[in-house]
Amino acid sequence: MSTAQGGAGNSLFARLKSGLNFSFGQAGGCVGLSIGASSIKVAEVKKIKDSWALTKYASVSLPELSTDSREIINTVTIVRAIQTAMQNAKISSKEVCSAIVGSGIIVKNLSLVIENMKDLQDQVFWEAEQYIPFDISEVVIDYQVMGKGKDNQVEVILIAVKKAFLEQYMGVIEEAKLVPKIMDAELFALQNTFECNYAVSKTESMLLADIGAMSTKIVICSGGNPLLVKDAAFGGTMITQEIQRELNLPSLNDAEALKVSGNLPHEVSEIVARLGHVLGTELKKSIDFYTASSLGPPIAGILLSGGGSRAAHLSRIIEEYTQLPTQLMNPFQKVTSESKDFTEQYLSSIAAEVVIPLGLAIRAGDKT
Ligand SMILES: Nc1ncnc2c1ncn2[C@@H]1O[C@H](COP(=O)(O)OP(=O)(O)OP(=O)(O)O)[C@@H](O)[C@H]1O
Ligand SMILES: [Mg+2]
Structure with missing residues (x-):
């Protein structure tokens, strides 16, 4: 997979998924589902040569207090909003790429001095315990080496997800009769959309x-x-x-x-x-x-x-x-659109909010 087409955090969650017996479905439509604090957004994309086209999109506003510190406190409302968004967008695919945001996920840059790369994992886990405000047994940890510098310096991105959050988010997706094929971080979806639209x-x-x-x-x-x-x-x-x-x-x-x-x-x-x-x-x-x-x-x-x-x-x-x-x-600088309903005016009205669901959909597409 080329990095210019949304390679951010590619393998970052592999262990996270396997650690939870995450089941991969068959390759399907490329659908991104963003469970935001104020609205549910769904986007479907199609790959056209080296680029992407947005084929379907909808968002549904959530009433106040469906989430609190990103913990889902009103499951029924969120499940309904996900179903309404999928219906409004006319998306038939059941497999989605979604993400955890807010306090349920900790993403941190670490700069470590490692004499022997064999000790990397131990040191990352040791550092993780210093940063994570929950019991280490309640979280799933993953990391990716971003670069190596002088004097045995290693740059690492650490990701820790509270198991309870992951299960909660996957739970509402499953209750909405969808398959959470990939659980990503919205941060990487943001980068995906950027890289698909601008020169890297x-x-x-x-x-x-x-x-x-x-x-x-x-x-x-x-x-x-x-x-x-x-x-x-x-x-x-x-x-x-x-x-x-x-x-x-x-x-x-x-x-x-x-x-x-x-x-x-x-x-x-x-x-x-x-x-x-x-x-x-x-x-x-x-x-x-x-x-x-x-x-x-x-x-x-x-x-x-x-x-x-x-x-x-x-x-x-x-x-x-x-x-x-x-x-x-501008999420539509290179990404095109393939629907007669998507007028220029409509695309500019959704440009700000489409960025994350679009990046998630592209991630789903990159995996198929
Ligand atoms: N014209 C505007 N001026 C100022 N703020 C606006 C405007 N339109 C929308 N917003 C704000 O944007 C926010 C919603 O944006 P968005 O849909 O990206 O959030 P979300 O994805 O639901 O939340 P989060 O990313 O935190 O989970 C709301 O706080 C809303 O008040
Ligand atoms: Mg959001």
Whole structure:
């Protein structure tokens, strides 16, 4: 598999799956299912030579509190929303590639000094115990070596997933009568969509940030490799809650409607801009760490996605914090679409939110 076509984290979850007797189905349609905090999104893709085409897509909003810290607390609502999304998109394939997000998954860059590579696994597991806030027996751990430097330095990406979360996510997918063929990390789906649409360079890197409702997925990648990854626990909901509180509105839904209306009173646009300041500070921290640790080539720019990236003036605020050119990711730069229902206007209306489900669908396609 070529790295330019979504090779991120390719084998990363192999052990994770085998450790749980994960059963692979037959090759089927390439469907990505994103169980987001605010909506369920499904995308189907088709491979055309070396590129991809989006053939089907739908999203279904979730009511408040279907998940809490990403633990699924309202299974029935999520199962129904998955089924509705599959019906609305007219997807008949049953096999999906989905992912775990938020606090159920820990993805961490480790920089280790290893005298003898035979000791790598022991050291990774030892380090993992320092970082993982749960009992080690409750998690499945996997890792991938990203590079080797001077003085026996080895760069590793560690992934730990809480078994209970994995079972919960796979459980709702199965209850929706689907087969969770691959469970990935949304961080890698983000990178997949980027690599299928933009030239992949080894001499410079790119910072990707997908701003969801509850979490922001951050990846700095170069040459097909994720060099720094982070799942930060903030997103658009934080702003919606602040709007509700400060304007004393009766419900979160009122605050959400006001926020996305595009016609914002001055006091609301100030609150919305706070997301930019939180994100700007977070990205600056990641960039400084990346640069100080010499993790890879210089960062050429930032691409934003996720529903939160629609917030007014966000790119400008991020540019001010990071001094890097910042744009919205265009998931249809190379990926085409194959449906008469997908007008240009429709594609641009889904561009921010389609990035993760599209990356998951491509991952499913790469495996078939
Ligand atoms: N025009 C807009 N301005 C500001 N925020 C917006 C706008 N449109 C959508 N959002 C925000 O985007 C968020 C939803 O984005 P997205 O669908 O990417 O999240 P999700 O996938 O459900 O969540 P997560 O990725 O955290 O699981 C919500 O918080 C919503 O308020
Ligand atoms: Mg999301």
